[in-house]
Amino acid sequence: MNGMSIIFAPLLPWPVIAGAGVVAVVLLALALWRGLKGWALRALAALVLLAAIAQPSLQREQTAPLSNIVLLIDDRSSSQKLSDRVAQTDTALTRLQAQLDAMPNVETRRITVPDGADNAGTELGSTLAEALAAEPRARVAGALMVTDGQAHDAQLAPDLPAPLQVLLTGKRSDWDRRILIETAPSFGIIGEETDIRLKVEDMGNVPASAGGTADLTISIDGKDPKSYTVRTDRDLELPLTLTHGGQNVVQFTLSPTDGELTDRNNVATVQINGVRDRLRVLLVSGQPHAGERTWRNLLKSDAGVDLVHFTILRPPEKQDGVPVTELSLIAFPTQELFVDKIDEFDLIIFDRYGARGILPSAYFDNIKDYVERGGAILVAAGPEFATVESLYQTSLGDIMPARPTGRVMSESFLPRPTDLGLRHPVTAGLEGAPAPEGEQDTTAEKDGPHWGHWLRQIELTNPTGEVVMSGAEGKPLLVLSREGEGRVALLASDQAWLWDRGYDGGGPQLELLRRIAHWEMKEPELEEEALYAEIDPGALSMRIIRRTMEDTAPPVTVTLPDGSTQEVPLTETAPGRFTARWTAPEAGLYRLKDGDLERVVAMGPASPREFEQTIASGDPLSAVVEASNGGVTRLEDGVPTIREVRAGRPTSGRGWIGITPRGATATTDIRVQPLLPAWAWLILAALLTVGAWLIEGRNRRGSGGDKGGPTAA
Template sequence: MTGTLITDPLLPWPVLAGLALLAALLLGFAAWRGLSGWLLRGAAGLVLLAALANPSLQQEDRAALSDIVIAVVDDSASQKLSDRPTQSETALAAVRSELAALPGTELRVVRLADAPGDGGTQLMTALSGALAEEPRGRVAGAILITDGQAHDLPLAPPMPAPLHVLLTGQKADWDRRLIIRNAPAFAILGEPVILTLRIEDQGAVPAEAGYEVDLTIAIDGGEPVLFSVPVGEDMELPVTLPHGGMNVLQFQIPESPGELTARNNAAVVSINGVRDRLRVLLVSGEPHAGERVWRNLLKSDASVDLVHFTILRPPEKQDGIPVDELSLIAFPTRELFVEKINEFDLIIFDRYRLRGILPLSYLENVRDYVRQGGTVLVSAGPEFGAVDSLWRSPLAEILPVLTTSRVIEGGFVPALTDLGRRHPVTQGLEALAPEGGWGRWFRQIEISAKPGAQVVMQGAQDQPLLVLAREGEGRVAVLASDQAWLWGRGYEGGGPQLELLRRLAHWMLKEPELEEEALTALAKDQLLTITRRSVAETPPGEVTITAPDGSEVKLALPQVEPGHFAADWLAPGVGLYRLAQGDLTAVVAVGPSAPKEFEETIATGDKLAPAVTAANGGILRLQDGAPDIRAVREGRVAAGRGWIGITPRGAYVTQDIRVAALLPGWAYLLLAVALALAAWLREGRFGKRRPNS
């Protein structure tokens, strides 16, 4: 129980102040005149002023509240190294025991795991959250059991009491890590990209650790290449991507004896290979309505460099016009088909016929160009069945079709074959049909597919309309109609002309997402989306997933749509995962290339020192033993050798309040009258008489 003197004045305080000033003036005048009772009169005035102030005694019944100590235990990945888990649990048990011996003290324990994604150790966020859940007036201190590697130091909260750090780890710990800098998300095929690589030692590095290590580099899980590299130096590594799409590069150094962990001895970098510019040669044999279809398609893509020639005046045309008066550009046949043919990614023959403009030797160059990895697309018209058809040139060796020289006239609606519904070039095109279905075409060249060719679309009389094939290292396609432009014009509703031609061009350019047989995986955090494309009639089997530790999991892929199989799988940890299904393999990196938790693994209190110093706390190594816990006064140093302190807050809750007047009113009046009477007697009857003048 406590008592407090309070006032509830009968008059406003300014009035009381004025009365007090008036009394003081009168008292001063009496003293100046030498009145012997001035002191008693002053006391009487003071009693009257006290009565007007109405003093009361307030008594409270208080119940003391316990002090709260917050302990944040770091259970992040770096805290699972070496003997740190045992150190943490031993320290927490010691803290519980020490605080249990202090009367009126409670312990709140907060466990901190890794932050989602690659957030690292959010130590200060956890401390702020724990403080927000407790009354700050009861918090007597906070203790962090950690290795000191926090990644949210700017979020350190203001502390109402001492903050201490109990540091795990050993003074003799050391670690070697591999660092990859400047790793881009995209790189241009054929051009080297520079990665900065560094191997760095941390902690108490022993002399026998060496100053050179073996570095292995593997692309897409292939055979690794070994290099000997120095420690502690930045190295610039030029890398040229071998293929388009995602390229997974794995860098690894061996584990050294005695180092803290090998988790940061490897780094995985995923770089998407893209083409800088696609060079396309379009040769139109004659002007026609569909010629602009190809031109518009290719010119609409800013990444395509298009070289387009239309033969407007064939050699056999004799009109008597002098050559020097023509404004036409001569067809640079030798430059295009001999000197620079290998610079093109795609060659399109649009209704081209043999007119002597291209010698057969040049067409042989085109044939060899395809077999060595080039691509050719033939958009056929009525000329394809004539005597001057490309089918009757050296290109016939690589074309996937035979022609009967028959031209089918009459309306028909193009349709997908069973293979076309599974093939990535045409898969799903039916869903893009306008209301009422695709519009009709009116002309088609009768052809038959060679063995091994892929017929993905059919037209009039169920004849092959679009045929695809691989020839050597290259690809060839034949579109047996020159009327795809009707879809672009919206005739009878039109159709997916641009989408079909875009996919066709990208398949021929060997874009990975349009491969017929492909196994791919996309990682988002630790969730893998595994996709399998196949044009086979029988569904593919299970996918074998090999984890970084060598364990294997078999996963069935359900069919999403014809030729497309997919499933989601949650990876148990970060690292490089290998996927295999038959002859197809793929690799995917799960998690960041260098997780924050393993960028720095040596236990240190340097990062937390500013926050600890500001809160009058201390940093103690658990290697030296668990500290004692003492109670210290607020503002005093709260840490020393082998001990840490908490500040008792003296918090309480008021259970009852009683207020009583200090004296009754009649007592004030009686006391004032008695003092005034004593002053009168002092000045009158008992005072000295003045002599008569």
Template structure:
């Protein structure tokens, strides 16, 4: 129980001061005039002023409260290195034992795991949450056991007590890490893009470690290329993407003897390969409405470089017009079809037939261009069914369907076949019932490839095939332009042409047999298997640690099977199903927890300094605990300090008035009367 004197004035303080001033002014006047009763009047004034001040004697019954000590245990990934877990466990045991023997003390143990995703060590966030749950007036000290690699030090809260950092790790620790800078998300296929790499050693690097290190580079999980590169220097490395879509580039440095971890010796870069320009050669056999449509569609895309070779005046036409008046320049047919043909990504033959303008040698070179990896699209008109058909040229062996010489002049609506529903070129093109009709079809008999669209009486309309390293598409009609003109509502001609062109250029998103993976968010990947078959097998997933597991896929659309898979580790995952394989990286180029692994107190030093806490290495032993006064140094050689808070809880309060009203009236009356009588006697 404790007692204190408090004042509870009956009037506002300014008024009380004014009354006191008037009273003492009157007393000064009485003293100046020599009145004999001025001492008694002074005492009476003091009694009245004391009564107005309301003096109260307050007694409190207090229950003492214990001090609270916060123990922050860093359990993030970097704390698992070397013998740091053992150091932490031993120090925690000793500290808890000493705190248990300290009277009137409670311990709050706060684990600090890895942050969400790749946020790193969020020690300050954990401390803020712990302080929010405890009365700050009871916190006597905060002790953090960590390697000091904290990633939210700028979010430190106001500390009610000293913070001490007990650092795990050894003075002899050293580590090597691989850093990849300025890696763009996109790069143009076939053009080099420069990445900046750096191999950096930190800590107590042994003298036996050389000034160079072997660097391995692999693309999409292929055989790695090896180079010796200097340590501690920026290296500009040109990288050229060989295909479109996602390219996974893996850089790695072998583990050196004695280094702390190899988790930062590998970096994954995922770059999306895009084409700068699409070079198209359009060969038109004769002017017709569809020719202008093809040209307009291709020219509407600014990324398309179009060379249009059209025959306006066939050799058999005899109208007496001099050749010099029909042509401004000689068209470079030899240069295009012999010397520069490999520069084109796509060649389109639109209603072309043999007229002797392009020699058989040129067409044979086009067939070889396809076998080497080129792409040809044949838009067939009535000429395809004639004796002069391009099919009866050296280009015929690569065309996937043979004409029957019948030209069907009848309205029909193009339909997507069952195979076409599963193929990415024609799958999900929309509802065929809303498409406009076509009025002509060339009857063909497929000899190879896949029929994706059909016309009159289910006759083949669009046939796709692979030839050697290249690809060929045959559209058995020259009336696709009706869709572009909006005939009967039109149809998806532009999208169909775009998909055809991208499929023939081997864009990964349009491969009919493909195993791909996407990362919608965080550590979750979406595994996608596209196929023309009715079913697929399970996918084997090889994790970064070498362990494997199988996952089943479910069909989400015709020819498309998917599943979601969560990878708990950051790194390169290999996926395999049948003969198909792919790789994908989850997480950043290197996990944040392993970017820097050497223990340090520099990061938290600005947070610890205001309360004069301590930074000590557990390698030197666990420090002892001492009680200190607030504002005094909170650490010394081999010890850290706690500030006893002497907090309490008030259970009862009793107040007693020192000047009760009856006593005030009695004293004031006696003193005033005594002063009057004394003055009256004189």
């Protein structure tokens, strides 16, 4: 195709040329006023000079037509695999491609859309934007999208220069049922009901046989499932009771119903952290001493602890003659504390307490029963523990993890974790810990934190529990044991307060005592034998952690959502701590098992975003379809034929869809040729000027002869 046009390359700016034109017009007006006969030639001469300055050229363009581009988008996300949508998609793409190939001057760009990364869903909008950006807009004649219409980023779709035709897979009779968690708490109080609001939602053309009810099963950590029959399409509030601290994985499962598209959205999981309402601690101090405030400060600093503290200031044997009515003391409520309300306490601490007749022997029997039923006691022993007033001489001696010899070692010593203590969560990893007795101490006392010395210890023998710290002469310093359902801790010194005061450099007094108390209250993170996982945010990978008191740990068995299992070997990364990094093949609920230890872990959403909305619909893309003058067609009615339509005309109808040819062209050759050479413009201007002068000169001579010539006789 050829095209021709005139272009200008002026020697002077256009305003100067325009000014010269104005001057020429004024001169021509003067010539007309004076009646000069050559004014027309003078005007032509001026015009030629102005044209010469503008330098007009003739431009010839050689153009070639460009083909129209059609974007053919193939949705291959997970929701497109439901029912017979894969067959529908394959058939439609084959026929559409054949029609486009048969159309003259049409090129096809085929784009496949998989599942979005990190459970982003179907990214049709961003895919369309990227495809359009890669092509010249002037050549795009349309976009054909074979999809179920469930675009999760429709707001990112661009403004199209041509119609978008959405070809919907699926059937009008499709229906599905899903479970939707509306509200769920992040934390729940152990032993109290926690409400979760959810809805069982029916979508699509629901048959009457579905009945409007569904069978729902609820389980915590995969144990003790409970079944309910619930109404669909209604907000439901279901009560749950958490039985243990730490992470609780609550799973909701709908029984599959005949005819629904998929059961992948019939499962939902919620992770709730179980916490105690308030930990109630009873602290009984036998007599005031320097370390008494250490325990009080420790327990009062924890907002989750309710502390009841009694100090025995006036034992029965004290007789000083002061009337009781004049004392500002209260009687020790032994009956209320150790009989009536003992089960309300999570921990009882005896700090340098001696059995001096304040508590009858029956009360100690009651405390022993309290421990065996699941309670906990902590004994911080002072010199009285080595005497006949020792708690070991009461019925509590039956559950004490070690026996006092009666010797009080009043000498400086360095507390040390034992080999067992390096693995036990109560003492493992404490900052600045020295090496166990008899091993080379690598602690750099001058360069970093280190433990200071204590000055007194009660000698213990015959330990029946776990000795996690040793003291003077390598004797047991901290012994932990389980008794029945409860726990007992025995600290054979009342000198922990020296660390708090910074004596000899101090030590991790607050962290040690906090760990002892929380271990006794059965906090999950301080269990000796534990199996748990740390999930990497935004990824289907986790770090499996096995804590054990043994020297080795067997592989962990991982049960996948489909029921298959894998063995994951562990590597020791710290004493008593074995870990492994493992990547899950898909989102879902995974069960970790090692012997009697089990842990349920939710990797990603139990129901991926692809299955939140499974009914084929053009609604998510309706805005961009309408803006582009496109249409939505169901493939259930057959694959439509493709027509070429002019811009602005309807682009879809019964059994057909349209694309709009753009008529784009490409320039293959450009030639520029001056209308006249410069010398020709000058000659032409000169001839016109001379012609005007000659005409005007002849006219003047003719006029002069008539007026001054001879007269006949």
